Amino acid sequence: MEAVANAPETLEIPTIPTYINGSHALMQTLVAEGVDTIFGYPGGAIMPVYDALYDFQERVNHILVRHEQGAGHAAQGYARMQRRAGVCLVTSGPGATNLVTPIADAQIDSTPLVCIVGQVAKKLLGTDAFQEADIMGVTMPITKWNYQITSADEVPEIIAKAFYIAQSGRPGPVLIDITKSAQLELMTKPYVYKKCESIVSYRPRMVAKQEQVAAAAELINAAKRPYILAGHGVQIAKAEDELRLLAEKTGIPVATTLLGQSTIPTNHPLYVGWLGMHGNYGPNVMTDQADVIIAIGMRFDDRVTGDASRYIKQAKVVHIEIDPSEIDKIIRADAPVVGNAKDVLEALIPLVHPNDHTIWRNEFRKYDIIENETITVPELTSKDGKIRMAEVIDMLSTKTKGEAVLVTDVGQHQMMASRYYQFRRPNSLVTSGGMGTMGFALPAAFGVQVGAPDRQVVAIIGDGCFQMTLQELGTIVQNKQPVKAIILNNNFLGMVRQWQQLFNERRYSFVELQNPDFITIARGFGMDGQTCRERDDLSNALDTMLAHDGPFLLEVIVEKEENVFPMVPAGASVSQIRLT
């Protein structure tokens, strides 16, 4: 990488005794940071960078999306697979504001992004110039850090800093606003790239204090009914092995959050299911029985806790978390451990005593039986009516042997995908958790496929969600990425409809959709697809999709008014979970 960074700029005309311009400095720094993929969309205020990019095509794969939001979500998908920053490059004004949703999504789901956005020339700042938006002001509350570059000399240092901040500690999105004048002007000194390795005012703690780890171990060792809640932080820290080792040594049951799914295989004997509003029955209600909760890399989201004032009141809490501001934010921790999940678990495992909590673990099973009888089995075996979402996911799970990466949108299909897919490999669920961004899945699945070319990528999308970002079919086709997309079509905004049915006396207020012919749309983009209406055709349809060389859209017409259960109604405690 050093060699590349220091390589002379080949297209610089030698007769001009000057240094490179801001745009070339930017490209060189991106290459030096190891960037090989950029998701972007050109426009006026970023054109100098695109001109420099023209010279870097061999080293950097720029992917032209169809909408800047698509660039953002694709970069998120890419980042989650690569577990390093995804890069977006867009223009000022509307280009930048179109990135706002993915940035907010990345912030709340701790996804590292470096978003480089053009800005009007320095002398035009604040004049309401064409395509000028105060994107610094707009993104300040939803970025981990943002910065406006107004001179070419700042470029190498600031870009290096952007990557360091985005990727270190609790990852997150960074936005760099770069004026057109800074892109065009020449540096006044030789270009030097230096990797950012620390910032005086920003020092994320990775390795926990020994006394905090010891205090956590003490609580765990004394516990009679300990219970591990594993979140996204485990995945971000690549601590899947450590999580498994901790659980296996201590015999402690493990539940995951929505984003923590696939950190432990679903067939692992210590895995009990997932938490949350539509999570499994046992894992939710058993939080009320545990005497020690070991929360790892999770933040007690309200979808996990239900009414937080009635959540795990009886338990002592060990909270392992990289972000100190999450400690005591929702649930008071008796043993807070600030650090990276991997480092903390490595330190913790030797301190915990081997144990066997079989009797305690078996208590989860009686809830599993109830859930199976009332929900799972009927959903999977009902032969009347239209196809159920559960059947599609279950069959997909079997056919892919649980090894695909599932990318899901937001709503009923998202919850069903989580309920019925049997994850076997780590890092296999990419979904918009905290923000709940409809339209996330299609562009994110594209980014996931780019970031993990050797994995089978299947997007599970609702008919409503699909219509928010369907233009990215064009990106998928143009880049020949073999993304498989399944639309679970119930002609409804299903989750909202479910709430209206349960809580608003079936007053269905603007939730029914008149949908287009999705397959015709896919074909229009040059993508193959088919519709499956009958239960008997489902298996063949999935086989066709999975065997297809290249991208494929499978529309499955599902039961119109199906509900997702279990469900913890908003504001209720987790023990008030409903099965019907």
Place this chain on the structure above:
Amino acid sequence: MTTYTICIFTENTIGLLNRITIIFTRRRINIESLTVSETERKGISRFTIVIKHESREEVEKLVRQIRKIVEVMAVFGYLNDEIVYNEIALFKISTPLGRKSLDVETINKVHKAWVVYWGLDYVVIEKTGNDTDIRAFFDYIEQYEILEFVRSGRIAVGKTEKGLVEYLPEAEWAYYQ
């Protein structure tokens, strides 16, 4: 409602004030006063922000959120008895011919306030002190015509022996100790 004084040490960069106040706005916490100045260490700014809040827990969460800002080096939340603090107020008092003259002795000796500018038909009086002192002086001087009154935000230093800047940049709050 308890008064809290939050001292924030930061790098001196554009937009940081905005970045900090957004955190208050988002939690709907009203800022009673705010003062920014450079510290004895060049390039490091000190924000002194006064808020009133019912819940110490919420203030602690606020402090931690502020700490998360990349450019913020340290944040300290104080109760009034943990700091030495002051404010400054300027009073523009009308002194037209023929009006009862100011009792400068009382102003100086009782109120420890000073006339800092003499205009043709007005004077400007400077009064430093805490909220109560300034309020008392206001009540006293009201008998003359107050043309303008302005009060600064609070400035404060902690009562510990060490200067806060000595903690920098290693200074960390509780969970880092």
